[in-house]
Amino acid sequence: AFRPGVAWRDLPLAVKVSEPLSRCCIHGFSPEHITELPLLIEPVPEDSVALCRADFSSHHTSDDAPTEVDDGTQAYAAVEKADEGKAQEDDENVGRVIREIDDSEVAEEEKVEKKEFYEIEEIRKEEVKKEQGEQKKQGEEKQGEQEKQREQEEQEDQEADESLAEMHNGAVMEEMAKFVESFKGLGEQFKLVDKIGEGTFSSVYKAVDLQHDQYDNSQWVSDSEDENEGVLGLDDDNTRRGQLLGSKRKRPADSRGKYVAIKRIYVTSSPMRIENEISILHDLSGSDCVVPLITAFRQEDQVVVVLPYFKHDEFRDFYRKATMTDIKYYFHSLFTALKNIHSHGIIHRDVKPSNFLYNVHKRRGVLVDFGLAQREIDKPQPVTPARPPPEQHQRKVRKSMNADKENYQSGKEGVNSAVKHAGGLLPQEGPVGYKKNDSRPMVRANRAGTRGFRAPEVLFKVVNQTVAIDIWSAGVILLSFLTGRFPFFHSTIDVDALLEIAVLFGVREMRDCAALHNRTFQTNIPTVQREARVSFVKLCKALDPEGYEARNETEMRVALDLLECCLCLDPEARVTAEEALRHPFLKGA
Structure with a gap:
């Protein structure tokens, strides 16, 4: 802070001032006086202005005349130092601004990418949902077609069964009519209702005993009050054929407790076999677990056996569902x-x-x-013959097998057995199978x-x-x-x-x-x-x-x-x- 009127041209100074010029470091002078100074005026920060002010103040102690000053080296150094600090600060500020801009740009890019990802994800979900909806729709359509086809097949099967049942019923009625006609007196004692089974040597018919009340039936028990059909005395696995193919008929009003099973034995059966069966059934009468014989008839070469009619369950319908208790009762009855x-x-x-x-x-x-x-x-x-000693038996078998080594039938030519055969009784080589021409006695x-x-x-x-x-x-x-x-x-x-x-x-x-x-x-x-x-x-x-x-x-x-x-x-x-x-x-x- 100097007073005006000082001969400034005599000062060998380099003064830096700050903008605006109204804040000039040389107080007491108006901005227009600055042009008279042989100075390089540049903007400087406030601390540099204060420094210059302090330097000038230390050299001017009198109001009348300027004091002796140095050549301004210290002030210039201070200004340079301030410039370096300012430049460093500016660089830091610029770096910070650049980093902020970069961070802002990165954040913006991440935000955009995240937005795009969610948009793509939403689109993908919509596509998956749409695809699933189409698949579900196709599945429902396919299921509907399958159900429709199944219903159609069931309807066709039902129609076929009905047609087959009608044909069967017609054929059965004709067969039963011929049977009754050919067997004299059969129709007077029994009324045939249906054919309930057929085997190799016999057929079984369900019938009503018309003379039931005229005889003592206390020795045999019948399940005739049950409408389910039981098949008695068949000789093969075809015991349910009649029940499966035939339709159910209404029970006559006077038939309660009078159903019987009539077994018609074919003429192809041996007379000794027929006699043996009837004789055994007669001997076993009275057992609760063995079917009893009611009576038997013969007319020329035809034989009829009358048996009680029993209700039973099909084995295939319950054997997989049977409990251990059910199995116990089943085999207790069977072994009895x-x-x-x-x-x-x-x-x-x-x-x-x-x-x-x-x-x-x-x-x-x-x-x-x-x-x-x-x-x-x-x-x-x-x-x-009596069994030979083990060693002799083994030698005999081994000799026989070696002799017939080439006499084996095989379904695969040239196949050699590479396994070890039990006891060394079989040839180690040769086709797999059994002998075509066995020379041993039958x-x-x-x-x-x-x-x-x-x-x-x-x-x-x-x-x-x-x-x-x-x-x-x-x-x-x-x-x-x-x-x-x-x-x-x-x-x-x-x-x-x-x-x-x-x-x-x-x-x-x-x-x-x-x-x-x-x-x-x-x-x-x-x-x-x-x-x-x-x-x-x-x-x-x-x-x-x-x-x-x-x-x-x-x-x-x-x-x-x-x-x-x-x-x-x-x-x-x-x-x-x-x-x-x-x-x-x-x-x-």
């Missing part, structure tokens, strides 16, 4: 029937579900169809029965067969209950049936079983080479895991023990019907 016929020395020979008519609601069943039955006292004596034995239910001794053609073959058949039925598979065995010929049993019991036990009957079991089929048997527990778990888990494990183990006793390969060690009834599994039934 077998105990009764076995006590009379009678072999049924055809025990199977269709020949044991069981009522699930009443927990009662009756054993029917004794067309193949046989009395043990009538069995032919064995004619096979063994004749009774092999009557239904496929899948024949015991091993029947398949081995053992002459001396016992009631144990019925126990084996009962065991096969129990196996179907526990595995949920019916029928369990499917083979149509004895050789394949033996192989099915071998898969279950193993080759070793099958060889031992064959040796019991002076037979030899051998196979070079690669898939039948397992030596040990399959565990029944593992078998049931594998075939019916849900059923196994749903049943009580303790009861399941006891049931499997009974199964082991029934499906014993040795008929002599097989459980009897009486022993089966005392088994823990049937306790309390």
Whole structure:
């Protein structure tokens, strides 16, 4: 701050002033006086102005004359320093502004990208939703078409069934009319209502006993008040044909409690077979679990057997849903029937579900169809030679097999068996199969029965067969209950049936079983080479895991023990019907 009037031209100074000029660091002078100074005037920050003010003040202490001053080096250095600080600050400010701009741009870009992402995502969702809607619509249309097609097929099937039923009814009515006409006096005693079954050797008709009140019927019990149809005494698996194809007819008003089953035996049956069946039925009358014989008629070569009419449930409809309690009652009733016929020395020979008519609601069943039955006292004596010592038997078989090595039939030429054969009895090379021309003598034995239910001794053609073959058949039925598979065995010929049993019991036990009957079991089929048997527990778990888990494990183990006793390969060690009834599994039934 200097007073005006100082000779400024004499000052060797370089003064920087700030803008606007009204804030000049040289106070006391108006802006227009600045032009007289030999100075380089530049804008400077406030601190530089203060510095200059301080420097000038220190050199001028008198109002009359200027004091001595330096050449301005310090002031200039201060100004330069201030300039550097200002420049650095400006750079920092510029950098900060640039960073803020960059951050703002990045944020804006991220915002735009995020917005675009959400827009794309919304578009994608809309497309997916639209696509799903189209697929759902197509699925509904397809389902509607399938339902329409199914309804159409059901309608066509129903029309076909009705047409078939009409044709069947017409054919059945004509057949029954001819039957009544050909059998003198039949129409006076019975009124035929429907054909309820047909077999190889017989047909069964449902009829009304017109003379029911004229006889004492207290010795047999009938379920004739039930409208469900039962088939008695058929000799094959076609027992439900009539019921499945025929339509239900209304019961006559006077027929209550008078329904019977009339079995018409064809003339192709052997007279001895017919006599045997009627005789056995007569001897078994009085048993609650065996179908009784009401009466029988013969006219020339035609034979008619009259049996009670029983209601029963189809085995396929309940065996998979049966509880352990249901199974207990089923087999208690079955073994009771077998105990009764076995006590009379009678072999049924055809025990199977269709020949044991069981009522699930009443927990009662009756054993029917004794067309193949046989009395043990009538069995032919064995004619096979005594069994040779084991070593001699092995040498004989080995010699025979080596001699017939080239005589094997095969479905695949040039296939060599690479497996080890049991006991060294089979040739190590050669086609897989069985002998085309077997030079060994033929063994004749009774092999009557239904496929899948024949015991091993029947398949081995053992002459001396016992009631144990019925126990084996009962065991096969129990196996179907526990595995949920019916029928369990499917083979149509004895050789394949033996192989099915071998898969279950193993080759070793099958060889031992064959040796019991002076037979030899051998196979070079690669898939039948397992030596040990399959565990029944593992078998049931594998075939019916849900059923196994749903049943009580303790009861399941006891049931499997009974199964082991029934499906014993040795008929002599097989459980009897009486022993089966005392088994823990049937306790309390």
